[in-house]
Amino acid sequence: MSTKPTLSNPKGSITGAEAIVRSLASEGADLIYGYPGGAIMPVYDELYKFQDHINHILVRHEQGAAHAAQGFARVSGKVGVCVATSGPGATNLVTGIADAMIDSTPLVCITGQVPSHLLGSDAFQETDIIGISTPVTKWSYQITRVEEIPVIIAKAFYIARSGRPGPVLIDITKDAQFASADFSYQPCTRIRSYKPVPPTAETDLVQAAELINQAKNPMIVWGQGVILGEAEEEFRAFVEKSGVPAAWTILGVSAIETAHPLNVGMVGMHGNYGPNLLTNECDVLIAIGMRFDDRVTGDLSTYAKQAKIIHFEIDPAEVNKNVEVDVAVMGDVKHTLAAIMPHIETKTYPEWLGQFKELDAIEFDKVIDAEINPTKSGLTMGEVIKTINANSKGDAVIVTDVGQHQMIACRYAEFAQSKSNITSGGLGTMGFALPAALGAKMGAPEREVVAVIGDGGFQMNIQELGTIFQTQAAVKIVILNNDFLGMVRQWQQLFFDKRYASTEMVNPDFIRIAEGYFIDAKRVTEREEMTAAVAEMMKSDKPYLLEVCVEKENNVFPMIPSGASVSDIRLE
Amino acid sequence: MSEIEDIFRFVIVAKLTEEQVIKIVKQIEKQIEVIKAFYHTDEETIFQESALYKVKSNSLFEQRQIQNVIKKSHANIVTVNPEFFVIEKTGFRKETEQLYNDLAPYGLLQFVRSGRISVTKSPMQITHILKEFSK
Numbered sequence: 043m044s045t046k047p048t049l050s051n052p053k054g055s056i057t058g059a060e061a062i063v064r065s066l067a068s069e070g071a072d073l074i075y076g077y078p079g080g081a082i083m084p085v086y087d088e089l090y091k092f093q094d095h096i097n098h099i100l101v102r103h104e105q106g107a108a109h110a111a112q113g114f115a116r117v118s119g120k121v122g123v124c125v126a127t128s129g130p131g132a133t134n135l136v137t138g139i140a141d142a143m144i145d146s147t148p149l150v151c152i153t154g155q156v157p158s159h160l161l162g163s164d165a166f167q168e169t170d171i172i173g174i175s176t177p178v179t180k181w182s183y184q185i186t187r188v189e190e191i192p193v194i195i196a197k198a199f200y201i202a203r204s205g206r207p208g209p210v211l212i213d214i215t216k217d218a219q220f221a222s223a224d225f226s227y228q229p230c231t232r233i234r235s236y237k238p239v240p241p242t243a244e245t246d247l248v249q250a251a252e253l254i255n256q257a258k259n260p261m262i263v264w265g266q267g268v269i270l271g272e273a274e275e276e277f278r279a280f281v282e283k284s285g286v287p288a289a290w291t292i293l294g295v296s297a298i299e300t301a302h303p304l305n306v307g308m309v310g311m312h313g314n315y316g317p318n319l320l321t322n323e324c325d326v327l328i329a330i331g332m333r334f335d336d337r338v339t340g341d342l343s344t345y346a347k348q349a350k351i352i353h354f355e356i357d358p359a360e361v362n363k364n365v366e367v368d369v370a371v372m373g374d375v376k377h378t379l380a381a382i383m384p385h386i387e388t389k390t391y392p393e394w395l396g397q398f399k400e401l402d403a404i405e406f407d408k409v410i411d412a413e414i415n416p417t418k419s420g421l422t423m424g425e426v427i428k429t430i431n432a433n434s435k436g437d438a439v440i441v442t443d444v445g446q447h448q449m450i451a452c453r454y455a456e457f458a459q460s461k462s463n464i465t466s467g468g469l470g471t472m473g474f475a476l477p478a479a480l481g482a483k484m485g486a487p488e489r490e491v492v493a494v495i496g497d498g499g500f501q502m503n504i505q506e507l508g509t510i511f512q513t514q515a516a517v518k519i520v521i522l523n524n525d526f527l528g529m530v531r532q533w534q535q536l537f538f539d540k541r542y543a544s545t546e547m548v549n550p551d552f553i554r555i556a557e558g559y560f561i562d563a564k565r566v567t568e569r570e571e572m573t574a575a576v577a578e579m580m581k582s583d584k585p586y587l588l589e590v591c592v593e594k595e596n597n598v599f600p601m602i603p604s605g606a607s608v609s610d611i612r613l614e
Numbered sequence: 615m616s617e618i619e620d621i622f623r624f625v626i627v628a629k630l631t632e633e634q635v636i637k638i639v640k641q642i643e644k645q646i647e648v649i650k651a652f653y654h655t656d657e658e659t660i661f662q663e664s665a666l667y668k669v670k671s672n673s674l675f676e677q678r679q680i681q682n683v684i685k686k687s688h689a690n691i692v693t694v695n696p697e698f699f700v701i702e703k704t705g706f707r708k709e710t711e712q713l714y715n716d717l718a719p720y721g722l723l724q725f726v727r728s729g730r731i732s733v734t735k736s737p738m739q740i741t742h743i744l745k746e747f748s749k
Contacts, residue, residue, distance in 0.1 A: 180646070181646045201646060233646065234649070234744075235646065235647050235648060235649040236646050357644070358640055358643070358644075359637070359640035359641055359643075359644050361640075362636075362637075363637060363640075
């Protein structure tokens, strides 16, 4: 009996290049980002033939492809895919791959490679991308034989998305793309040496529940694990039943809405006053899907020493890595948070929660009020974010770059739904936001996507305006322009005696640049026009660039100085 | 190589605190192809290193003491020809080092030492672990 040929099971033998494209399509990768070049040309020839199945977005620089794939993955929960040629094409992906590695973003990156007989000969556009990418990928593999293609690509998708997600790089020599073989695509469901989710011990669940039930002043710190594990509902149920005040890391925000009564704000270097100070006063600290990054903990020797610490975690290597914990609940938080529920007592902590509110009031008086309701002339970044909130009602995806604007946006943006904050957290990659916003808009076309970017970071991948123009992805770009590399300038002011070494920027006319790409653009310098301009931008159904000239030398507070204790958080 | 086909055993020597070694073991185990990583103290393992010493043949005949050095060290002579002879010594680092020091005065043409190979004293149930992995 003959079966009808399908995408995954064509009739007869096909080329490696076609096998690559069919493998991608079989995984449901219908939107990919890339840039052609010599060693990947056979694949592009097949992408041309399969354009009804796969929409390939031509970026303007391979770094943009990686970040766009990240934005797509973060907003959609799917695996992001990017394609590049050998040599410079591959090395240009590396920053994005490293960013995806440290922020646990599932990516499959396909790179072309010189023909296998030229490997090691310093051939044109040859680079050892496996050697380069090994430390920043979850897995990498070089294919030199056509027969390997479907098996390896299936493995790549499985590894990228399972367990703690991460980027995978598959390097494919040009001769393997040209050669032919029979093809049948089988998704990968298991690798002998790879256990994506460690088993959960019932005793750990019981022990954790006991600590939580007996606690007087418990506190939750949750991270991106809740979002990656799609455990938002389980997390909400856990928070509400346990009654424990919950604070977030920068990548965890939006897992539950900003307005939730038990959401007590952000921890870390520029986090909120209350959750940082009370980290060192709680008696039980419940860490959920977070990794105790140094930007969260500050000085480890004075971090939550008084508390019993419970760690819900999927990656065994994260347990006791930075902070020694009392109970580690291993497993996928979607499972473990549901499994602990029957053991958890329904409780509230009105007095303890009141302490967060008191500290919040202090922070409001000393920092927040002046940032979001300024009375002095000179626009603040905070009031711009507040105006975006008023227009978005918390439903926008906020994509941020790295620096002062990022901290302000993450502190003040309001979120009503999950997967709404896309930022470069671990790697701190300037230039992330513009391409990531493009990917986010394409991954969630029905949602409003607002990229908030500094004048420095905007110019690090400014070329992606070309991709936005070509695709007409309706990304809203807000440049918070202070003509400085603001965060570095802030550190120079506070810790280097105001020696502003190489942080002042003489900027181009961003509006004319946008106009060159036929993107609607507007510059505002005054408070009166800012509100209307934000509203106009949000109403537009096209790409739009709004440059807001903000106060040049404002600082982000509160701040835990680098290496200091969370207790040493400064309000000014 | 290992006792199981297609499974390879690597021995890595780490001079670190136990806390640091545990972190390294977890990072190694996180590699996709790694089935299992263990750590052991010296006392929990039998370990050896191998060394080769290449010496001019005429020194064997001209300097009789060298024969005593070889005899005392329980080293094996791997090959002898008119130009040179090669001695092999397997043992602890201090033993291969001792032989190096004893031979050095007579002139060593070449010296090379392997990394550590080791087995555990207690049973290591890799077959069992593999079964667990295959589940």
